[in-house]
Amino acid sequence: MLSNRLRLQAEELRVIRGGKEVLKGITFAVAIGEVYGLLGGNGAGKSTTLLTFLGFLDLAGGNARVNDALVSEDVVAARRSIAYLPESASLYEHLNARENLRYFLGLAGSAGDDESMEAALDRVALPAEARDRRLADYSKGMRQKVAIALAILRNTDTLLLDEPTSGLDPTAIDEFHDLVRTLADDGKTVLMVTHDVYGACQVADRIGLLRDGRLVGEFSAPAGGRIDTEAVHRAFSSREAV
Amino acid sequence: MSGFAPVFREAGLLKRDRAFIGWVVLTLLLSVVSVVGGIAEVSKQRETIARLIEGDREDRLEARAKQGDWGGAAYYSFHLTYDPPSNFAFAALGTRDQEPWKHRIRMLALEGQIYERDAGNPVLALTGRFDFAFFAAFVLPLVLIAVLHDLQASERGAGRHELLIATSGISSSPWRLRAWLKAGAVFIAAALPLLVGCIVSGTSMTRSLMAPAILCGYLAFWSFVSYRIARRERNPSVILATLLGVWVMVGVVGPAAGKLVIDHQVPVPQGADILMTQREAVNDAWDLPKEVTMDAFVARHPEWSQYAAVDRPFEWKWYYAFQQVGDQKAEPLSLAYRESRLHRDRLAGWFAWLTPPALLQRSLQRIADTDLRAHMEYEANVRLFHGQLREFYYGKLFPDAPFDTDALGGLPEFDPGMAAP
Known part of the structure; x- marks a missing residue:
């Protein structure tokens, strides 16, 4: 049984790349059928977070789990349960x-x-x-x-999407968001990395705001509604923790 | 899914890769050129030998017809010796490009004749011949480097690297399979013309299978090196430069350094010194008391001691005796020359294990009987035949047998396989 029906778990993730600490202990989890948007500016550590779930990076600390199993212990199983869509x-x-x-x-x-x-x-x-x-x-x-x-x-349980709407026209973006929602409704778990505040609020059940390798805030959609774009935008633009 | 599905999948991808197909086609063409060139050269050498055998017989008959004594017949009769190319020589011409493979020898001192050779083209000697052994040893690694150096770097550059690994789940997939397929295609493109050449040339089954097996091992070595270096997370130009550096070290600098060390460690007498020693001995003999020459001769051939007296100012037996004494004087140098060359060759054989291109060339030349050992066997054949000539004529000259043209029919005939082990 999965703990609390969680598919992806980041526990105090720390990653050092090229001598720089890119992730400084972030913790979040994504449940079955949930769309989680990781929002942040350039260099915030969004793509790095995705790569830890695929076992491409050595962790300086913490754990990454897929389907409750440590990625570091069975990277092949983790990768086989994930469909990864890289940026461009x-x-x-x-x-x-x-x-x-x-x-x-x-x-x-x-x-x-x-x-x-x-x-x-x-x-x-x-x-x-x-x-x-x-x-x-x-x-x-x-x-x-x-x-x-x-x-x-x-047809995997989990989708990791890295800037998936980059380069799509507005109509295609809308179609894509609908598609992601349908997949989530079918029970797929989606972790989506983006810097598109509006798009993330349209599709995500929850949004995590990454800044300089730290998760500085989380936003959840109210039951039957969408995440408040204004609030997320303010937090995104601000230098303060949420 | 079938066990071969990954092979078909990667092969399907590769056959659509125009750059890779271009390299394979180029490999095939170069292999064909090297094999066809080798076959043409071997045919030319065989034709030359056939023409010389025919001319040699006529020339000797013509020369004999004008002679009235054994000494004259021996002096004016040339005898063709030759080393016919093997049925695999087309693939590795080896020493046949540098060492003489045909001679016309006489009863005179042998040391002055055996190192004679036709004037070669110095430009050809500098560049070497583009035979299959050269192509395989030096060009094929470059083709492998070209097709394998960006095995992963090109995928990184295209932004596909993580996607491919994430999709397959395994870090080594599909690189290893792709590398083996690429190397396999290069091997087939190179080996196919070689096998056709073997069939056309009537090469034995053993040789026909040994050569591709050795080639396969050699390409496996370069594939492994290329694959290991191509795995490094560097940009393609850095990987390419590294691999080319390995090629230069292993294929050029290594053998050159090895040759320098071996040449320094094993000095070889100069061929000119052998010639000069023998010539001086022969020339000096004209001015020496005849007994000095005949004593030296009889010391080697006691069976003719009872005929050693020379009464007239010129006698053929004395003339041929001082020719032989000339060879005897040069013999220590000649022996040292041959032994040193073989010693160098043995050391080069050991050193070749550190330089795979040289090892491949040597292996193919061994199979083709075109290495130094094969050349020395030919030289041994010539020496043996020359000895038989001497034995025949000494038997006529020393007892002063009456000249008989019919008896010339008993002259030894050169057989290329006479001294073969």
């Missing part, structure tokens, strides 16, 4: 959308059938006529859609 996800440009999906699904150890691939591409609204074109001919937003389709097809 670069898939293979010389392959088309379907070939990219097939390759990455194969890498994950699952054979994607054509039907489910088409359904995932439909879900991210990638135009049908674009699916046989090489990604080199895609816009940044279209590439992002293919990467999101991959995350959907991985």
Whole structure:
């Protein structure tokens, strides 16, 4: 049984990169079916936090847990239960959308059938006529859609999204937020890193505000409502702890 | 999913990588060029030998027809000796580019004849021949470095590195498989023309399989080195420079340093000294009392002591005796020269274990019978044949047998495999 139905737990996480302490003991948890937005400026430690859950970084202190298990003890299990969408996800440009999906699904150890691939591409609204074109001919937003389709097809419990709406047009951003909400409603856990205050408030159940490697505040959406954008924006712009 | 699914997945990705396909095609072309060039050179050498065998016989018959005594027949008759290329020589021409593989020898002092060679092209000698051994030893590592140096760095640059690892779950995946597939494709592109060359040249099955096996081991070494260095978190140009540095050290500086050390440790008498010693001995013999020459000769050939007296101002037996004494004078130098060369070669063989390109070249040359050992065996053949010539003519000259052209039919014939172990 998972403790309190938590999928991701950061416990006093400390990370040192290039001699600099990037994470200074942050603690937060994300529950099953929850969308958690990690908000912060450049260099706040947002992406570093994601990488600790994937076991890419050595911890100077604290623990990262996925499904209650320490990442450091079974990194393969942690990675296999997570679909990771990096910032400006670069898939293979010389392959088309379907070939990219097939390759990455194969890498994950699952054979994607054509039907489910088409359904995932439909879900991210990638135009049908674009699916046989090489990604080199895609816009940044279209590439992002293919990467999101991959995350959907991985069908993992948890999604780690690093600036997922970067490069998307406003309509695509709205569609993406809807998609994330649907996935969360299906029981997926989403940890999303962004510096887009408005977008985070639109989609997240909770928001953690990172500043200089410290979690300086948390905001929760009221039942049936959304997080107060104004309050988050004020905190984001302020130098004070919340 | 089948166990081969990852292989098909990565192979599918690689076959769409135009830069990689370009390298494989280039490897195939260079391998074909090296093999075709080697086969052409070997064919040329075989044709030369066939032409010389025919000409040699006619020339000797013509020379004999004009002679009325044994001494003249021996003096004017040339005998072709040759070292035919093996059926694998096309892949590694080795010493056949530097050492003589054919001679026309006479009954005169051998030391003055055995080191004679056709004038070579100095530019060719400088650059070396682009045979398969050269291609495999020095060019193939560069191809592997080109296709493997950015194995992970290119993915880092494209922002895919973490995604690939996170998706596969395992840090080493898919790099190791990708590296082996790339190295495997390069190996096949290089080995395929070699195998075709073996079939065309009628190479034995053992040799045909040994060469690709050795090549496979060599490429595994370079793949391992490239893979290990390419794993470092550096940018591709730093990794490339590091690997090229390794190649220069292992392929160029190492062998050159080894040669310097070996040459310093094992001095070899100059070939010119052997020639001068023998020539001076022969020239001085004209002015020495004949008994001095004949005593020295009889000391080596006591069986002719009863015929050692020289009564006339010129006798062929005395003439050939001082030719032999010339060889005897040069013999210590000649022996030292041969032993030192073999000693150097043995040391170079040990040192080659530290320099894989040299080890590969030496291994292929051994299989092809084009290494120094094979050349020395040919030299031993020439010496043996020359000895047989002397034995034949001494048997006529010393007892002063009447000249008989029919008896010339009993002259020894050169057999390239006569001294082979």
